[in-house]
Amino acid sequence: MIEEKGILFILSGPSGVGKGTVRKELFNRKPDLKYSISMTTRNRRTGETDGIDYFYKSKEEFEELVEQGQLLEYAKYVNNYYGTPRAYVEETLAAGHDVFLEIEVQGALQVKENFPEGVFIFLFPPSLVELKNRIVNRGTETTELVLNRLKEARKEIEMMDAYDYVVVNDQVELAVSKVQSIIQSEHLKRERIEKQYKKLLEDEME
Ligand SMILES: Nc1ncnc2c1ncn2[C@@H]1O[C@H](COP(=O)(O)OP(=O)(O)OP(=O)(O)O)[C@@H](O)[C@H]1O
Numbered sequence: 001m002i003e004e005k006g007i008l009f010i011l012s013g014p015s016g017v018g019k020g021t022v023r024k025e026l027f028n029r030k031p032d033l034k035y036s037i038s039m040t041t042r043n044r045r046t047g048e049t050d051g052i053d054y055f056y057k058s059k060e061e062f063e064e065l066v067e068q069g070q071l072l073e074y075a076k077y078v079n080n081y082y083g084t085p086r087a088y089v090e091e092t093l094a095a096g097h098d099v100f101l102e103i104e105v106q107g108a109l110q111v112k113e114n115f116p117e118g119v120f121i122f123l124f125p126p127s128l129v130e131l132k133n134r135i136v137n138r139g140t141e142t143t144e145l146v147l148n149r150l151k152e153a154r155k156e157i158e159m160m161d162a163y164d165y166v167v168v169n170d171q172v173e174l175a176v177s178k179v180q181s182i183i184q185s186e187h188l189k190r191e192r193i194e195k196q197y198k199k200l201l202e203d204e205m206e
């Protein structure tokens with residue numbers, strides 16, 4: 001019998017493309033999804049809360065978590081560490097819930113190695129000019145950091161082929177509906193496989 005595990009969904013894409021915006025609207029529509037709150041060494045932005053937006057750690061604390069194997073993946077992104085707590089993801093999936101990660105590309109590729117059965121979605125900007133406008137208008141980064149993030153963005157976009165799905169975030173509502181359809185169709189796909197597997201076992205028993 002196949003275990004009734006949840007599905008791991010990974011949303012990534014360049015900084016400023018709208019991952020957080022899409023994820024928040026998706027969770028309004030699908031509150032049954034579980035969001036994995038990441039660890040980071042970056043400074044807290046105005047309006048962010050420890051334990052809701054991130055678990056904020058010092059560099060030393062983060063490196064200890066890495067050493068103890070407590071992170072499912074981690075990456076150094078523009079001079080800060082970001083990582084996914086392993087226990088939360090594994091326990092929540094085992095309890096039968098879908099888990100949603102919102103992470104950058106180096107981390108997503110690590111998850112792919114350990115969890116190839118995960119569903120990898122790349123959020124793509126309508127254009128690089130629009131991407132720049134979104135990061136700049138968000139007003140959270142200095143000019144230097146905006147440029148560093150845009151430099152990363154170009155490398156990240158080159159890795160897009162490693163993903164199962166690409167969704168353009170032109171209008172938020174539309175992008176969210178597309179992600180929602182992906183979630184639904186992945187469930188249907190897995191239910192179908194499970195049915196076929198059960199039938200195979202029954203046929204063998206006869
Ligand atoms: N479809 C959209 N059209 C216009 N603006 C958008 C759209 N999606 C998001 N934005 C805006 O773009 C900015 C960046 O969005 P958001 O913070 O969600 O991006 P992100 O990918 O999560 O960024 P980061 O990776 O840096 O955390 C925000 O100001 C948000 O309101």
Ligand SMILES: Nc1nc2c(ncn2[C@@H]2O[C@H](COP(=O)(O)O)[C@@H](O)[C@H]2O)c(=O)[nH]1
Binds near residue numbers: 013014038074082104
């Ligand atoms: N590899 C990981 N990347 C993560 C994680 N949590 C967030 N992120 C990504 O980092 C960048 C920068 O985030 P910001 O909050 O400073 O704008 C962005 O692409 C996030 O999606 C994680 O656990 N692992």
